[in-house]
Amino acid sequence: MPNPSGSRTLALAGLLLLVGTSSARAGRSHYGWLYGTEVNPERGVELETWILQENGKGDDEVGREDETLVWWGPVFSLSEKLELAVPIEFAYKREGDESGTNLERYGGELRYRFNSPDPMLAGPVTVLVRGGAKRFAQVRSAGRGEADLVVAFERGRFHAEVDAGTVAEWVPGEDTVEFRPGAGFSIETVSRLRVGAEVYAELGVTGETKDWLAVGPTVSLTRGRYWLTGTLPIGVFGIDSAPRVNFAIAF
Amino acid sequence: MSRSGTIAALTAAAALLAVCPRPLRAEEERGTVRGTVAVTRPKGLAADRVVVYLVGFEEPAPARTVKIVQRGKRFIPSVVAITVGQAVGFPNRDPFLHNVFSPTPLRPFDLGSFPEGETRERPFSQPGVIDVFCNIHPEMSATILVLPNRRFAVLEREGPFEIRGVPPGTWSIYAYSRRARRPAEAKVVVTAGTAAEVSLSLEERAVQPAHRNKYGEKYREPVDFYR
Numbered sequence: 001m002p003n004p005s006g007s008r009t010l011a012l013a014g015l016l017l018l019v020g021t022s023s024a025r026a027g028r029s030h031y032g033w034l035y036g037t038e039v040n041p042e043r044g045v046e047l048e049t050w051i052l053q054e055n056g057k058g059d060d061e062v063g064r065e066d067e068t069l070v071w072w073g074p075v076f077s078l079s080e081k082l083e084l085a086v087p088i089e090f091a092y093k094r095e096g097d098e099s100g101t102n103l104e105r106y107g108g109e110l111r112y113r114f115n116s117p118d119p120m121l122a123g124p125v126t127v128l129v130r131g132g133a134k135r136f137a138q139v140r141s142a143g144r145g146e147a148d149l150v151v152a153f154e155r156g157r158f159h160a161e162v163d164a165g166t167v168a169e170w171v172p173g174e175d176t177v178e179f180r181p182g183a184g185f186s187i188e189t190v191s192r193l194r195v196g197a198e199v200y201a202e203l204g205v206t207g208e209t210k211d212w213l214a215v216g217p218t219v220s221l222t223r224g225r226y227w228l229t230g231t232l233p234i235g236v237f238g239i240d241s242a243p244r245v246n247f248a249i250a251f
Numbered sequence: 252m253s254r255s256g257t258i259a260a261l262t263a264a265a266a267l268l269a270v271c272p273r274p275l276r277a278e279e280e281r282g283t284v285r286g287t288v289a290v291t292r293p294k295g296l297a298a299d300r301v302v303v304y305l306v307g308f309e310e311p312a313p314a315r316t317v318k319i320v321q322r323g324k325r326f327i328p329s330v331v332a333i334t335v336g337q338a339v340g341f342p343n344r345d346p347f348l349h350n351v352f353s354p355t356p357l358r359p360f361d362l363g364s365f366p367e368g369e370t371r372e373r374p375f376s377q378p379g380v381i382d383v384f385c386n387i388h389p390e391m392s393a394t395i396l397v398l399p400n401r402r403f404a405v406l407e408r409e410g411p412f413e414i415r416g417v418p419p420g421t422w423s424i425y426a427y428s429r430r431a432r433r434p435a436e437a438k439v440v441v442t443a444g445t446a447a448e449v450s451l452s453l454e455e456r457a458v459q460p461a462h463r464n465k466y467g468e469k470y471r472e473p474v475d476f477y478r
Contacts, residue, residue, distance in 0.1 A: 042363025043348070080363055118360050118373060224466035250466070 030186040030220045032231030032244035033200035034163040037126040037152040039113045040077040040250060047074055048085070048248040056240030058210040065095035065210070069104065075248075080117050085109040089134075105144060107134030126152045142171040148180075157188040159196075169207075176207030184218060192222040198231055200242070212238030225250040280443035281416045284402075288426045288435070290409035292455035298408035299428060300330035301453065302396050305414065305439070307422040310400035312336035316372060319383070319393050321349045326383065326393035330429060332403045335378050339395055342370040350386035352465040357381060358397075361465055380427075384462055389470040392462065394429050409453070417441045430455035 029036025032052075040046050050071040058064040073087030091104040109132035115122040132146035148165040165180035184198030201213035214233030221228050228247040235241055288301050312334035320327045322344040333339060341351045343365055351371065352361040357379040362371040364387070375381065375397045385391040396403075404412040419442050426435040435451040464470050 040363075041350070041352075041361040042365060043350075044363060077363065120358060120360070120376065121374070224468055 028220070028222055028227035028248065029229055029246060030159055030194055030196065031161065031182075031184045031198045031218055032229055032246060033233070033242070034161055034182045034184050034198055035111070035128065035130055035148050035150050035165075037113060037115075037128040037150050037161070039081060039083050039111060039117055039128075040075065041117070042077050042080045044077040044250060045074055046077075046248050046250045048072070048087075048246065050244065050246045052242070052244040054212070054239060054242055056235070057212055057238065059238070063095055065093060067094075068092040075111075081113045083111040085111065085132075103137040105134040105136055107132060107144070109133075109146070124153055124155050126154070128152075136171070139171055142169065144169045158185070159187070159194070160185040167202075174207065176209050177205040178209055179203045179205055186218065186220065194218075194220045196220075198233065200233060210238060212242070214239055214242045216241075281418055282441040282443055283446040284414045284417050284424065284439055284441060284449060285412070285446050286424075286449040286451060287411050288406060288409050288451045288453065290428065290431075290453045290455055292430070293457065296430075296455065296457075299430060299455075300328065301406045301409060302330060302332045302403060302427045303406065303412050303414065303424065303451065304332065304396065304398050304403035304427070305417060305422045305424050306399060307420065308400055308418055310334065310402070313401065316340045318342060319395075320344055321351070321385070321391070324385075324388045324390055326385075326391055329393045330396070330405070331393070332396040332398055332405050333375060334401050335397055335399055336374065336376060337397075338372050338374040340370050340372040341383075343367050348387060349391075350465070351383060352386055353381055353383045354463075354465065354467075355379070355381045361386075382462075384464075386465045389461055389464070396427060417447075419443045424449055424451070426451040426453055428453050428455055430457065432456055 028038055052069050054067045056064050056066065069089060069091040071087050071089050073085050075083050075085045077083050086108050088106045089104040090101065092101040093099060109130060111128060111130045114127045128150040130148040130150070134144045136142040136144065145168045146165070148163055150161060150163045152159065152161040161184055163182040166177065167180060168177045169175065180202050182198060182200035184196055186194045186196030188194045196218045197216065198218050199213070199215040203211050213236045215236060216231055216233035218229065218231040226249050230245045231243065233242045284305065288303060290301065316338045317331050317333050318340045319331060320342050324345065331339065341362065343349050344367065346367050348364040348366055350362070350364040353359055357377055358375055358381050360373050365371055375395065378397050378399050381395040381397060383393040383395060402414050402417050404414050406412055421438060421440050424437050424439045431453045435453050437449050437451055439447045439449045441447050
């Protein structure tokens with residue numbers, strides 16, 4: 001038989017859980033450069049924005065460049081596991097004495113989560129695949145394909161993830177293929193504020209590319225229909241730094 | 252959820268979680284628990300469902316999925332009792348979208364928005380009290396009691412009840428109402444082949460005030476364009 005004091009203790013603990021719990025998680029990622037494995041509920045819409053910088057990419061021999069890219073687009077939940085993103089990308093680039101801001105690319109991305117989105121049914125390991133097809137705005141005959149395999153592990157407040165990405169660009173005379181691996185971990189502290197770290201790299205497979213790798217801390221926050229992630233990786237090689245902020249609002 | 256409703260829900264959940272159930276022996280004969288639930292409520296408040304349940308032993312869940320239908324911007328029925336391991340389905344019988352969700356820490360879920368004719372289901376694997384709402388229509392609310400066994404009675408209002416097939420033993424019996432500050436509790440001794448009598452009293456305080464949507468925000472003014 002539950003004793004009154006034990007019931008009150010459990011009731012108080014349960015009340016604290018209710019007070020401290022935030023609400024819906026939207027389709028967030030805990031990381032800056034790594035894709036997340038969460039998707040929005042069916043028929044949900046999320047407006048995502050990424051702002052990323054690649055500072056001092058390259059070396060003195062190849063030439064160093066700075067780039068700021070803004071990715072913006074709605075993300076539509078087609079089912080409880082499948083999302084469609086329709087982004088446009090703007091970029092500022094500076095290499096040597098040349099610089100400019102342009103509409104870079106536009107296209108579509110599909111993200112499919114294999115596990116149930118229900119947190120009670122999903123299990124500790126979640127897998128998501130992502131594929132994107134984009135056109136370059138400046139070069140009509142150029143295109144880009146993107147693919148990612150993301151595997152996440154979550155237990156209690158701890159979250160870890162590995163992201164294996166590939167980007168292939170078909171630009172006349174400048175075809176390239178890059179492997180883009182990343183890994184990170186994140187720990188929930190208070191009120192849906194998470195801290196962690198991530199490592200990310202862009203490594204050329206074919207064509208002329210500027211390889212780089214960076215590692216740094218990551219912070220993410222969820223509040224109701226909003227989520228925000230920021231990271232400041234410092235270059236290990238090939239780049240000075242690669243700060244990035246992602247944020248979104250869900251409807 | 253109102254403070255009184257929260258306390259009632261948590262007390263019911265604590266009662267379900269704090270007891271160490273014992274496994275049943277298949278050859279045991281069973282008994283019956285009969286009784287009456289009396290409810291006092293403020294004048295003018297309509298009657299609501301009452302669930303009477305026993306705690307202290309476990310039984311496997313039936314395979315049947317319980318349905319909570321969405322019709323006329325209401326969950327029908329608004330209070331259901333199921334056994335741990337059972338699933339609840341939410342068919343939409345309205346000519347517009349509904350978005351069923353639960354903010355309950357024990358079993359949070361968000362079924363997304365789905366149209367008329369479609370159903371979404373979720374299993375419930377832990378005992379407790381689960382509040383369910385619609386993210387589009389604030390007037391919709393339901394409560395699911397997830398119980399450790401199949402020995403419960405759901406009453407449309409206060410009155411007599413009978414629970415058959417109860418294993419012999421001394422068990423805690425509760426009467427739950429969404430509007431009561433806490434469930435009514437009693438002890439009942441069941442012997443094989445006999446009927447134990449028990450009376451329970453509930454005091455309903457108030458109708459629950461408006462809850463928040465799945466983002467923790469107040470609902471916007473009602474609109475009719477979710478079709």
